[in-house]
Amino acid sequence: MEHIISVAELADVPDGTAILDVRYRMGGPPGAEEYAKGHIPGARYVDLDAELAGPPGAGGRHPLPRPEDLTAALRRAGVGRDRDVVVYDDWNGWGPARAWWLLRWAGHRRVRVLDGGLAAWKAAGLPLSTEEPAPGGGDFTAAPGGMPELDADQAAGLARRGVLLDARAGERYRGETEPIDRTPGHIPGAVNAPTTANVGPDGRFLPAGDLAARFAALGAHPAAEVGVYCGSGVSGAHEILALAVAGIPAALYVGSWSAWSADPTRPVATGPNPG
Structure with missing residues (x-):
């Protein structure tokens, strides 16, 4: 199954499709109020x-939820x-990518991200609603293990023998600033x-090529061993999604920099990309 869906495809999806609004802004309030509008x-x-x-x-700012809690949340959402x-x-x-990866x-x-998000939906002249469907109706049960993940030691090892991508902004990677976590910098070798x-500028993914x-x-x-981390396992999920669109499997270090930098025994590197 494809990992992203266009507005035109979503407008024509069959009844019974579960549509999840995962509005999230780093450091901002929950998106429930915007959803209600x-x-x-x-x-x-x-x-x-x-x-x-x-x-x-200790697992970071956005560690994995307990499977039973995730099951309950997804059933409430009709999944x-x-x-x-x-x-x-x-x-x-970022929020939808985290939901995609977590599901x-x-x-x-059978989960896809709307390419371009709500902006693309509005640009197509499609309607919005303020009606909130009643919760419930889902029967999905979370069974972890469907996507590869890394812990801190595995991320460190992968940075040495494979490719560990840091999905954060360049200034955070280089250690020039760190607005959220304890220590600036990056995992050595990332x-x-x-x-x-x-x-692109419209928020849609670049072509796969x-x-x-x-x-x-x-x-x-595709033949490389690839891992990804970010600040707390949210934007990194977006990178995993982009890699999937490109046909490249990758593992996510969910704890990411928020967990790594909180451990004073972990080494920290600064500066630009190697080479």
């Missing part, structure tokens, strides 16, 4: 911080075992590949 008809709001992540702690799922937002696609990690294979370069060329220039290709 207008959303794609039939969509249900899912809170990334509260439902698509566990409580912050079924055999129902297609489409996820979207109104910002940069696939939990064993759901290569910077900002998530923002995966999309362009993405493949971008990642190949960084050493990531």
Whole structure:
């Protein structure tokens, strides 16, 4: 199944498709209020911080939720075992990408991200709704293990023997600034590949061939061992999605820099990309 869906395709999806509104802005308030002002008809709001992540702690700012908690959240959102799922937002696609990755990690294979998000939907002149569907109706049960993941030691090892991509902005990777986490810098051996370069000005993903060329220039290709991290496992999921569009499998270090930098025993590198 394709990983992204166009507005035209979403406008023609069969009844029964679960549409999830995953509005999320890093450091901003939950998107529930914006959802209430207008959303794609039939969509249900899912809170990334509260439902698509566990409580912050040693595992980072957005650790994996407990499977039973994820199951309950997805059932409230109407996600079924055999129902297609489409996820979207109104910002940069990070929230939907996290939902896409998490659903696939939990064993759901029929999930796609709306390319261009709510902006593309509005640009096509399609309607919004303020009606909130009643919660429930889902029968999906989370069964972890559907997507590869890394812990800190595995991420460190992959940076030495394969390709570990850092999806954060260049200034955070280089250690010039760190607005959120304890220590600036990056995992030694990681290569910077900002998530923002995966999309064009309209927020849509670059063509698969362009993405493949971008990642190949960084050493990531289908035959390579590839991992990704970011600040807390959200924008990194967007990078995993872009890699999937390009046909490159990759593992996600969910704890990412928020977990790595919180451990004073972990080494920290600064400066530009190697080479």
